[in-house]
C-alpha cells in the first residue's frame with residue numbers, strides 16, 4: 001500500500017511559500033457554510049452501502065484580483081466544459097462528485113441546453129401554465145431528468161469559487177475533509193489555475209487610478225499546491241492533474257515533469273485548440289493517447305473511463321504509479 005512516505009518529502013521552501021500564501025490570503029467568505037456542506041456530503045457518502053468512491057472535480061478558471069475592492073481582475077479562458085462533462089461521466093460510473101467550479105462556468109447536465117436567454121425558451125399555455133417551447137422541450141426534459149436523478153441520489157455537491165484565493169482555500173478544505181476517505185478519494189484537477197497573482201498584502205486597496213500614468217505591476221508566482229494535496233491534505237487519495245500548453249513542443253515535457261515533481265498518479269496533457277479532440281494521459285506505466293472519433297462524442301467519457309479503471313486498480317492493490325517494466 002502506498003502511504004505519504006512513498007512520495008518524496010515536500011521541499012521545505014515550497015511548503016513555507018504555500019503556508020505564507022494561506023496566511024496572507026483574505027478570509028474565505030462563507031467558510032463555515034462550505035465546511036458544513038462538505039461534512040454533510042462526506043457523511044452521507046460514507047454511509048452509502050456500497051462505500052461509494054468520491055471524486056473532487058475542479059473546473060473553470062480562477063480570477064486574479066488587481067485590487068482588494070476589486071474592479072479589475074485577470075481572467076482565464078477556461079469555460080468549464082471539461083469539468084462539467086467529466087462530472088456527468090463520474091456520476092454515471094457510480095462516483096459521488098464534489099464539483100468545485102468557477103461561478104458562472106458550464107454546469108453538469110446543462111451543456112446541451114440552448115444558449116438563448118431563458119425567457120426565449122419558455123412560453124405559457126392558454127391556462128397560464130409554463131412550458132418549454134417545443135423546439136427545446138426534449139433537451140430541457142432530458143437535462144432535467146438526469147439532474148433530478150442526481151439530486152434524489154444526493155451524489156453531487158456544487159461548490160463555487162471565483163478568485164484564485166477562494167479556489168485554493170476550498171481545495172484545501174476538500175483535501176483535508178477527504179483525508180478520511182483514504183484511497184477512495186480521487187482528485188481530478190481540471191480547473192485552469194493562474195500561475196501568477198498579486199499577493200493580498202501588496203494589493204491596492206482601492207481602484208487603481210490612471211492619473212499616475214501607465215501601470216507597471218509585478219505578479220508573483222503562485223506557490224505549487226498539488227504537492228501539498230499529495231503530501232499533506234490527502235496523501236492516500238488518487239490525484240490526477242491536467243496540463244495545458246499552446247506550444248506542442250513543450251507540452252509533453254512539462255506534463256512528464258509535473259508527474260514526477262508533484263507525485264500525482266496521472267497527468268492529462270492537452271493543447272488549447274485540440275483539447276476537445278485529443279489528450280495524452282501520462283502515468284508512470286506509460287502514455288495513453290485518447291482521441292474522439294466524432295464531434296458528437298465527448299472525449300471526457302474516454303478520459304473518465306481510463307482513469308476510473310486506474311483508480312479501481314489503485315483501490316484494489318497497486319499504488320497506481322507502477323512503472324512499465
Ligand code: PAZ
Nearest residue numbers: 078079080081082190193242243244
Ligand atoms: O474548461 P475547458 O473545457 O474550456 O478547458 C479544459 C482545460 C483545458 C482547462 C483543462 O483540460 C486543463 O488542461 N486544465 C489545466 C490547465 C492548466 O494547465 O492549468
